[in-house]
Amino acid sequence: MFTGIVTAIGTITSIEERGDRRVTVACEFDPATIDIGASIACSGVCLTVVELAGSAGDARIGFDVSAETVSRTAPAMWEQAAKLNLEAALRLGDELGGHLVTGHVDAVGHVAQRREEGGSTRLRLRAGPEIAPYVAEKGSITVNGVSLTVNTVTDETDGTVLFDLNIIPHTAEVTTLGALAEGDAVNLEIDVLARYLQRMQSLRG
Structure with a gap:
């Protein structure tokens, strides 16, 4: 983990x-x-x-x-x-500073838009229908191994999802996210809790 x-x-x-x-x-x-x-x-x-x-x-x-x-x-x-x-890998007793991440990529998304906002960078990512149900406003998502909080979510008519992320200057400096450009592909991992909740809901249905 x-x-x-x-x-x-x-x-x-x-x-x-x-x-x-x-x-x-x-x-x-x-x-x-x-x-x-x-x-x-x-x-x-x-x-x-x-x-x-x-x-x-x-x-x-x-x-x-x-x-x-x-x-x-x-x-x-x-x-x-x-x-x-x-x-x-996380060791027993280590600080859990982000959220629980398994290191298993659920989908590849793409940078749809990049813009500077205040002192930070605002990234808008597009992902496919397979993970759209798991992306939630103020929920957690992992992008290229970095734990981030989703700011806004927009569901598209074709089943894809657009979601915005705020990259603060520190994160941009100490990770590769600061170098991302529009069109770049990124690895996405959904919140492990969202995966289990969706599974439970599907079984109840």
Whole structure:
């Protein structure tokens, strides 16, 4: 489990096709504090550490990314030099600063609009009908691994949903969200509580 609070931005330094895709990410983590087999969320995707190298502040972490994972996530995140939001798995006793996040991407959305508002950035995202019922005003959603609060929701006649997010300057600086542009694809994970509530409601129906 994760909280959606990003602790580092990593950069993909190498990609090897080995059946699965071996991706190496450079970041400021200390490899001495990470175990082989540990889970790290990479822009909202829970991946298993399979290689470790480097030193404190200059770690290089290897992950195997399956074709299934690539097909269900934002394609640009698996390119050379791509920037990834990183978060190590939650430990018992850690502060839950965001909301409970599983690291399983429910859908890929797109940035429909970006505008500056006050000192912050206002993003309007578009997502498909498969997650529209789970997006609620003032509810939580994870975008590229970042826990955010939904400001407004607009349901479209084609079943898609538009929702607005406010990105404060700190979040824009310490995550990759500050670099998002209109048309960019993003990984979305709905609130785990919303998923179970929807399931319960469907069974009652």
